[in-house]
Each structure stands twice: as C-alpha cells, then as structure tokens.
Amino acid sequence: MSSRDLVLMTAPLREDFTIPCHEIGPAAGNPAVSFVSGLHGDEINGIYILARLADFLTAVEEGAYPKLRLAQRVLIIPAVNVLGANTLRRAWPFDQSDQNRMFPGNQMGETTQRIAYTVLEATKKSAYRVDLHGSNLYFEELPQVRLYDPTPEERETARLFGLPAIMERSVSPVFTTTLMYSWKYWPGQSFLLQVGQAGSIQLPHCQQVFRGLVAFLGRIGVLEGVEVAEADQEALYFTRECSVRIYADRAGMFVSDKTLGGWVSKGQELGYIYDSFNGAVRTRVTAPAAGLLTGIRRQPMLFEGDLLVRICTR
Ligand SMILES: [Zn+2]
Numbered sequence: 001m002s003s004r005d006l007v008l009m010t011a012p013l014r015e016d017f018t019i020p021c022h023e024i025g026p027a028a029g030n031p032a033v034s035f036v037s038g039l040h041g042d043e044i045n046g047i048y049i050l051a052r053l054a055d056f057l058t059a060v061e062e063g064a065y066p067k068l069r070l071a072q073r074v075l076i077i078p079a080v081n082v083l084g085a086n087t088l089r090r091a092w093p094f095d096q097s098d099q100n101r102m103f104p105g106n107q108m109g110e111t112t113q114r115i116a117y118t119v120l121e122a123t124k125k126s127a128y129r130v131d132l133h134g135s136n137l138y139f140e141e142l143p144q145v146r147l148y149d150p151t152p153e154e155r156e157t158a159r160l161f162g163l164p165a166i167m168e169r170s171v172s173p174v175f176t177t178t179l180m181y182s183w184k185y186w187p188g189q190s191f192l193l194q195v196g197q198a199g200s201i202q203l204p205h206c207q208q209v210f211r212g213l214v215a216f217l218g219r220i221g222v223l224e225g226v227e228v229a230e231a232d233q234e235a236l237y238f239t240r241e242c243s244v245r246i247y248a249d250r251a252g253m254f255v256s257d258k259t260l261g262g263w264v265s266k267g268q269e270l271g272y273i274y275d276s277f278n279g280a281v282r283t284r285v286t287a288p289a290a291g292l293l294t295g296i297r298r299q300p301m302l303f304e305g306d307l308l309v310r311i312c313t314r
Contacts, residue, residue: 006122041081145191
C-alpha cells in the first residue's frame with residue numbers, strides 16, 4: 001500500500017505540484033484494476049467516491065477489516081485535473097483545455113498532454129479500468145454504467161457494479177481523444193460510471209456507487225471476503241434508442257420534486273416551468289412515455305430548448 005506522485009509539474013511561481021495516486025495491494029505486475037476520476041475538475045462525486053475507496057482499501061491493507069483481503073493491486077487516481085478540482089473548474093485552469101480530449105497524450109507535449117500520456121500509461125494494462133464522471137453543473141444523472149461498443153464480456157461485467165442502469169452507446173467518431181477511446185485499444189475491460197451532477201456531492205448517489213465499487217471488487221475476486229448479496233437489483237440495459245428526452249418548450253424556471261431512479265407512468269406530472277417574474281405556471285411538464293427516470297435538470301433557469309428530463313423506456 002502506498003501513495004505516490006503520478007505526475008510532477010513545476011509551476012510558474014513557487015511550489016511545484018503533483019497528481020498523486022494510490023497503489024494499494026500486493027505489489028506485483030500491473031494493477032488489476034485502475035480507477036480514475038476528476039478528469040473534469042468540477043465532478044466532485046467521483047473524486048469523493050475514489051478518495052473514500054482509497055481510504056477503505058488502505059484500511060483493509062492495514063488489517064482494520066480482518067475478514068477482508070486485497071488479492072490483487074488496485075490503482076486509484078482520484079483527481080486527474082488536480083488544479084481544476086482546487087478551483088471547481090471542469091477544464092484545466094491555465095488554458096481551459098478539456099483533459100478528457102487530450103488522450104492518448106504526448107510525453108513531450110504540453111502539460112495536459114503529458115498528464116494524459118502518464119494516466120494512460122499507468123492504467124492501460126489493467127484488466128479492469130473504470131473512469132468516473134458526473135454530468136455538468138445543470139443536470140443530474142442517475143448512477144449508471146456507460147458502455148461504449150461493448151464486448152460481450154464488458155456487457156456481463158457491467159452488471160457486477162450493481163447500479164440500477166447500464167447504458168450502451170456507440171464510440172463517438174468525433175471524440176476520439178477521450179481516455180475511454182484510448183483504453184479501447186488495449187486488452188481488458190473498460191467502464192465509464194456516470195454519477196449525479198457536477199459542482200457538489202449528492203451523498204446518496206456516492207454511497208450507492210461506493211457500495212457498488214466494493215461489491216465489484218468482491219465479485220471479480222480482487223477483494224476477498226466481501227459478502228455480496230446476489231444482484232442487489234436487477235440491472236437494466238438501455239440503448240440510446242430507449243431514451244426519451246423532454247426539452248423546454250419555453251424559457252422560465254423549471255422546478256421538480258422528483259428524485260432519480262423511480263419509474264414514471266405515461267402522462268405523470270414531473271415538474272413545472274414557471275414564469276420567473278410573476279410565478280405563473282407556463283408549462284406543466286409530463287412524461288411522454290412510461291419508464292425509468294434517469295436524468296433531470298437541477299439548474300432551474302431555462303432557455304427554450306434546454307434538456308429537462310430523460311426517461312429510459314423498457
Ligand atoms: Zn466528466
């Protein structure tokens with residue numbers, strides 16, 4: 001068990017800074033599992049979950065949980081965009097570049113390219129690779145596993161996280177510079193977890209994903225001694241085609257008392273768009289189809305055409 005500096009960078013003035021990582025478990029070969037979060041600095045849920053996971057696994061290594069044993073090594077990088085996390089910025093603060101558009105990176109390149117190169121080198125040989133994200137500052141996502149053109153093995157493994165939804169997507173022909181895209185070139189399995197909303201911690205989501213990661217480590221045999229219930233919840237697979245989206249038909253203030261993860265019926269009331277000056281109801285937002293509520297807008301101020309709600313139909 002140890003933590004070390006994955007990347008060391010010098011700063012224009014005063015102290016250098018680093019991107020630290022945890023390496024926990026038997027020190028032989030490549031880490032069996034690599035967890036990454038904070039490629040986007042304002043996605044706090046993932047940073048919190050992985051920092052807590054590192055604390056838990058370190059305690060396991062130190063014997064605080066006598067029934068548990070780490071059989072293989074785990075690599076955890078809680079915050080790749082460490083400067084963005086310090087300033088609650090999605091992008092890399094110096095040049096506003098998106099760290100998740102810098103892969104596979106370049107050892108001799110600019111800072112974000114060197115970071116990308118180092119993160120990919122550290123993680124690419126793991127049998128299992130997991131990248132945690134949140135949505136943006138406006139939209140809350142139900143904790144879910146995202147699969148991109150998955151192999152049958154990845155589709156099977158995705159169930160082991162025990163999260164309520166598994167969303168399949170095609171690898172984007174446009175965003176070829178993401179960590180996920182680069183991982184795909186390597187043997188092993190890759191997963192993206194989408195958790196909640198950026199800018200703050202939604203504790204119930206974090207607790208659910210934390211339990212999911214521990215169960216996952218147990219089910220793949222990396223963490224021995226975990227008592228895992230048979231699939232806590234039936235995992236549901238959704239493709240893009242089963243997503244129904246509701247967009248704002250006018251500007252205003254969107255308010256909803258709905259929480260994610262519930263099933264809604266066709267025509268069910270989901271929230272209101274109010275006139276934000278006189279408070280009059282402009283639109284009563286209802287579900288156009290029955291399904292699982294997987295995403296909802298939390299920043300109320302709207303322009304016409306903004307995404308309000310996503311429902312996944314069976
Ligand atoms: Zn992200």
